[in-house]
Amino acid sequence: MRLHRLEITAFGPFATRQQIDFDTLSAAGLFLLHGPTGAGKTSVLDAVCYALYGAVPGDRQGPGTSLRSDHAPAGTCTEVCLDLTAGGRRLEITRRPAQPRPKKKGTGVTTEKAQSRLREYDAARGEWTALSRSHQEIGDEIAQLVGMSRDQFCQVVLLPQGEFARFLRADAEARGKLLGRLFDTRRFALVEARLAELRRAAEQQVRDGDERLLALAHRMGQAAGNAAGAWPAPTHRPGDPGLADAVLQWAAVARADARESLAVAASARSAARTRQSAARHELDAERELAALQRRHDDAVRRAGELAERRPATERARARLEQARRAELVGPALRLREDAEREHDSADAAARRVRAALPAALADTGAERLSELEHELRQELGGLDAARRAELRSAGIARELGELDRQSRDDDVILRDAEGWLADWDTVRRSLQDRIEAAQEAATRAEHLAGRLEPARRRVTAARDRDRLAIRADAVEHDRRSAGERAGAAREQWLDLKERRLLGIAAELAAGLAPGEPCAVCGATEHPAPARPGQAHVDRAAEDAAYEEYAAADRARAEAERELAVLRGAFTAAREAARESAPEVPGDGGGRRASSSVSEPGVPSSSVSEPGVPSSFVSEPGVPSPSVPEPGVPSSFVSEPGVPSPSVSEPGVPSPSVPSPSAAPDDLRGGEAADGAGEPTGPGARGTQAPAGGAAEVRRDPAAAPDPTAVGGSPRAVAVAEHSGGGTADAAPADPALTALEEVVARLEREHRQAHALAAGTHDAREALDRAEREHGERLAARHEAERRAVARTSRREALESEQTVLDAEVARAVGGSGTVADRTALLERRIALLHEAAEAVRAADTAARRLKEADDRLSDAAFRAGYGTPADAATALLDDAGQRDLQRRLDAWQAEEAAVADRLAEPGPRAAAAGPPARPEAALRVFDAAESALRDAVSALDSARERCAELDRLSRLAAAEARRLGPLRDDYERVARLAGLTAGTSADNERRMRLESYVLAGRLEQVAAAATVRLRRMSAGRYTLVHSDARSGGKRSGLGLHVVDAWTGRERDTATLSGGETFFVSLALALGLADVVTDEAGGARLDTLFIDEGFGSLDDQTLDEVLDVLDSLRERDRSVGIVSHVADLRRRIPARLEVVKERDGSAVRLRSSPVGG
Incomplete structure (x- = not known):
């Protein structure tokens, strides 16, 4: 991987756009990145790391920190752009972190999301080609090409200041954490964790099986009941080796005892069943004897009762014979009773109707009453025409009243319409x-x-x-x-x-101890150590002052x-x-x-x-x-130091x-x-007119x-x-x-x-429409009312003429006796009364004849039945229910007499009655006792059987659980041995070294070997780094690091090195670690390295040797950048990148010639 160009904008201390040409710097192979403390040297390395991985090194990416420069203007975006070659491909990575920016609309600020962009240079076409804007895709691509994670990159390419010095003095645990991040030994840690997890899981399975076995043992104890106290239960706990055998042995003892109890219960049940059978036989015999004796006593009692009831039975038989003879008179008697009831009813109705007739007709016969009825009906028929005339006259009167009501309604309509139409023009204009x-x-x-x-x-x-x-x-x-x-x-x-x-000598002297080498001169004798003066300032006071200054500076920047x-x-x-x-x-x-x-003559723009x-x-x-x-x-409104515009002086034109x-x-x-x-009205505009120039x-x-x-x-x-x-x-x-x-x-x-x-436009239009519709309706209503008035006048005249003719006709029909309806109602009442009287008189005559005929038939039937008078026959007569009751009583008495005679003739009851009395109660008590004993024996046998069955079932479950638990226990023991071995807790692991530490120890041994090559050159062959896996202080071994001093031939801990020795040893260690990590990453070529600080502790000779080693890293076109503010390095290294600290943000300057002084 080679860096070509880095552009930084509003990042860290850099407020404006800064560009670094690494090709120019790398031409010399070794270049210096220098500048005052806090100027931003490390921020350049942070920018490289951020461009590649989207994050700065971990110790500088804390919560609440921002990558944006506090010096940058609000409109400038924070951005890092890196041009590099990795894996043979020329790439350009541009990243912007999440940052606030002013809102495009309105006031205030908003947060802009983080952005990333990856481009690749196409040499054939001579242009850049966009590859991706996805953070994830860009991160995967860079990780694949570089072959290192961010932590590995920060340790291998950006060799951090003080990191490897701390590594030299750290314990095994701290070294393991750093090496684990660099060499990615997570898979070995995962193996340890997985084995531990398998051990815990296997242990839990064994414990679960043991708990299930103990639960089965507890259930077997419950099933055994009180007998369980005869033998001790297993006292093992879950996880004990012999628990399964103890449970199985205890189950066998329980089953044997339960089977013995079952045999005893079966014998007891057989004996109880024999005793119960004998008692039942005795009880049955006593109950049978008692029943025979009761049967004989009952027959004797019933025979006495029959003898007492015999006279009454004979009287009932005689009464039944009389009733059966009287049945011959029954039909005639019932006919006579019906005729008498009909006669009484018809006679009463005739008397009631005659009472309503006039006195002259009280004794009139039925024929005369019918003639009078016929005469009245003829008179009623003559009133039909008059009645129709009267009804029509009443209808005409009602119609005339309706015409009057309609006339009044139309008058109201006309007046309302006239009043409304009179204001129509005004209403329409208003709407x-x-x-x-x-x-x-x-x-x-x-x-x-x-x-x-x-x-x-x-x-x-x-x-x-x-x-x-x-x-x-x-x-x-x-x-x-x-x-x-x-x-x-x-x-x-x-x-x-x-x-x-000024007082640093006293501070260094305070740390001296007799026999210990001085950190400055290396001497072990300290004859006159410096003493602090009254105005001495220690490091704590200086740090507190710096913290106060940093806080104040942050407040100023905010x-x-x-x-x-x-x-x-x-x-x-x-x-x-x-x-x-x-x-x-x-x-x-x-x-x-x-x-x-503005005033005349003064431009408004001023x-x-x-x-x-x-x-x-x-x-x-x-x-x-x-x-x-x-x-x-x-x-x-202006930057500090820039003069503000002055106000107008007297005599100078001003607004x-x-x-x-x-x-x-x-x-x-x-x-x-x-x-x-x-002019006024909508749309009028102001005008301008010249006045006074x-x-x-x-x-x-x-x-x-x-x-x-x-x-x-x-x-x-x-x-x-x-x-x-x-x-x-x-x-x-x-x-x-x-x-x-x-x-x-x-x-x-x-x-x-x-x-x-x-908003009232629509309502106004609707109101006008409604008014126009109402106007038309009012006109139509007025026209219709006038038309109806003319029609009503003609109709009224015709109805009044017809009513006069009808009234004259009605008057002629009724004379002076009211209305036709009254006369008609009177005639109808009289006709109804005469008709009812004639019918009632006829019915009474017919009923009298039927009664006389019934009396004659009854007298003749009573004589033929043997009774002197009809009354005697009626007295002897019984209805069907009475006769059936007498016959049932007679039949029951005869049946009872025959049954008693038969029972008294039976030999069994007669013989039982001659013997001693039966004793069933005593036999029942004996039987109940035997039955209860049998039930108890059966219950005990059932319990014994259930106990045996339950113990057999639980024993089978326990045996199956023990068989299933055997392989699990074997797996647990095997996994536990492996887990203990990889975790360093097993006795087989003599050095108590964890698996991950073992792997890291191999890597550390490679690192020590690679570092020794350069360390021997830096120390003129004096020092050699070696790996140690010895234990120290009871801790686990595997990651020890010692240095061998060729001058003394002794091996000592790296913590005993002086300040300068610690630096070049840690530098050699860092370079060796870079070589090993590079090989681990697949041999990816690293053409650019950075070394951050530490050179100030070296003397001139050692510095020359260290620089020679670093200069040798330029082999195969590799460039090395040293980050330091040591002035002597500026004379030794001609290619320099200077970071200048300014008030409005830092800036970078490329220097190509050495600077003296």
């Missing part, structure tokens, strides 16, 4: 005027809306401009104070540093950055406030407010914006004729500034001009002066007073801004009014 007014308002609202938004923007911009100017005062004051504090802190730090350097942001925001607000003035409404139509008002100093927006160092804004110091009353007077002048002769601007009465102009601005007066030497506590409010705000408020008010009025 049309409303529509025209709404349309005009819509046009005006649209016009006002187009002028309102620009006015609002200008008001907002003017407010932001004034606010930013006020904020600028505070920030400028903070910047000045921070600068003063930083200067004072820097002077204090430099003073303390100089005092410490204030300058905030001031730069304010400049950008102020510029945007000023430009927005300078937009063309809005048209304002007035009596004479919309006009545009004048953008500036007048600055009110409240805005021109130096605020101009480039630093460029004088401006404008008057600075009061309250904003000139140092805020005239009118008094605060100028703007109102100008406005009043505009009003007079408008009222004098300017100067142009006069005419304005609308509501127009406001331009906030960006000086004319008419009291703030400008304050500016002028401030420029002339006057002082003020605060700038007065800007009347131009106030006037513009009033214009905006008036525009908004008139726009709302016009918009509200225009």
Whole structure:
């Protein structure tokens, strides 16, 4: 990999674009990168690392840090561009980190995302070709071509200052971390972790199996019940080797005991079953004897009861025979009862009807009543015509009433229509005027809306401009104070540093110990060590002063950055406030407010914006004729050291500034001009007329002066007073801004009014449409009402004539007895009464005849049945239910008598009754006891069987678990041995060396061998680096590093080296490490190397030897860059890249000739 060109913009301490030509530097093979402390030498290396990997070295990429230069202007983007050759390909990498930038619209800042770009040079076509803009793709491509990670690159190519010195003195753990990052031994660490994980997993599986075995043993103890206490349970814990055998042996003992208990329970159940069978047989015999004795006693009792019931049974038999003879009279008796009921009902109805007849007809027969009914019906038929005439007359009366109601309704309609139509012309004109007014308002609202938004923007911009100017005062004051504090802190730090350097001998002497070599001269005797004086300054005081200076300098830089942001925001607000003035409404139509008002003969461009100093927006160092804004110091708008524009001297022409009353007077002048002769109406514009050789601007009465102009601005007066030497506590409010705000408020008010009025256009049109429709409906309603009135007059005359004829006909039919309806109702009532009376008399006569015939039939039937009178037969008569009841009782008595006789004749009950009484209760008690004993024996046998079955099942499970656990335990023991061996904890690992440490030890041995080649040249063959895997202090071994001193022949730890020795040993170690890492990365060629600091601790001879070794690295066209601020190196190395520290940011300078001194 070879670097060709590096471009840095706004990165670290570099504010502007810096370009480094590595081809020119590399031509000499060895070049120097030098400059004062803090100038940015290491930042050049950071830029190379950032271009390749998108990040700076890890110890400088902390949280909250920013790659952007605090000196860079707000509009300059931070960017790094690197041109290099890697893997035989010419590439260009451009990267931009995430950074703030001013917003393109509005004020404030926004964060821009990080960007990357990769291009490749096509030599055939002679142009660059874009490859990718993806961070991921570019990172993968660079990692593949370079063959190293970022950590490896920072250790191999950018040999860091102090890193390998710490590596020499570090313990094995710290060395392992660094080597692990460089050689990527993560796979070996992963093997260790994987084996440990497998060991834990196998151990957990074994423990789980043991816990399952213990759980099965516990369940077997529960299944064994009380018998489990006869033998001890296994006391092993999960993981114990003999746990499985103990559980299986304990299960065998439990099964044997359970089977013995099962045999005992089976014998007990057989004996109990025999006793229960004998008891049941005895109980059955006693129960049978008791049943026979009860059967005989029951038969004797029933025979006595039958004897007592015999007389009643004979009486019931006689009553049944009488009832059966009386059944022959039953039909005649029932016929006579029906005839009697019918006669009584018909006679009562006849008496009731006769009572309603007149006295003359009370005894009239049925035939006469029918004749009278016929006569009345004939008379009723003669009234039908009169009834129809009467109904028609009533209908005519109702129709005449309806005509009267319609007449009244039409009168109301006519009056309403006449009243409404009388005002039609006025209503139509009013609605049309409303529509025209709404349309005009819509046009005006649209016009006002187009002028309102620009006015609002200008008001907002003017407010932001004034606010930013006020904020600028505070920030400028903070910047000045921070600068003063930083200067004072820097002077204090430099003073303390100089005092410490004067007393450095005493500080070095404080670290001397008898017998130990001096870090300066190497002597082991210290006859007169220096003593610190009263004004001695130690390193802690110097560091505290430096920290105080750094904090103050950061505060100053932050204030300058905030001031730069304010400049950008102020510029945007000023430009927005300078937009063309809005048209304002007035009596004479919309006009545009004048953008500036100037005195005759003075160009408007020479007048600055009110409240805005021109130096605020101009480039630093460029004088401006404008008057600075009061309250904003000139140092805020120009760079330090650049003179601010001076105010006008007496006698020098300067922009005239009118008094605060100028703007109102100008406005009043505009009003007079408008009222004098300017046309009114929408769209009228202001006109200009020459007067006295100067142009006069005419304005609308509501127009406001331009906030960006000086004319008419009291703030400008304050500016002028401030420029002339006057002082003020605060700038007065800007009347131009106030006037513009009033214009905006008036525009908004008139726009709302016009918009509200225009919103009624649709409603006005609809109202006119509704009114026109109603006008047509009113005309039609009036015409229809007049037509109906004519028709009603003709109809009324015809109805009245017809009603007169009908009334005469009705009067003739009814005479003087009311209406036809009354006469008809009277006749209908009389006809109904006569008809009912005739029918009732006929029914009564028929019922009397039927009753007499029934009496004759009943007397004849009673005589034939053997009864003297019909009453006797009726008394003896029973219904079917009564006869069935008597017959059932007789049949039951006969059946009971036969059954009792049969039971008394049975031999068994008779023999049982002759013997002793039965005792079933005692036999039942004996049987219950035997049954309970059998149940207990069966339950015990079932429990024993279940116990045996459960123990057999659990034993099988335990045996299966033990068989499954055997291979798992073997795997665990094998994995545990491997894990312990790779982790360095096993007894087989004598050196307690982890696998990763073992691999790193091999790499470290290669590094020591490669470093020794150069170390022997640097130390004139005195020192050799060797790797040691010996243990120290009980720690693990493998990453020890010793140096062999050829002068003494002894091997000692690298921590005993002096300062200069430590440097060239660490340098040799770094170069050797670079060679080994390069080989590890696939032999990628590294044509450019950087070595950062450390040369100041070498004497001249050692420095020459070190430089010779570095110069030898130029073999095969390799270049080496030394980063140092040691002055002696500038004389020895002709090709130099100097980093110059300036107030506004660092810069790089290419030097090609040595500089003396």
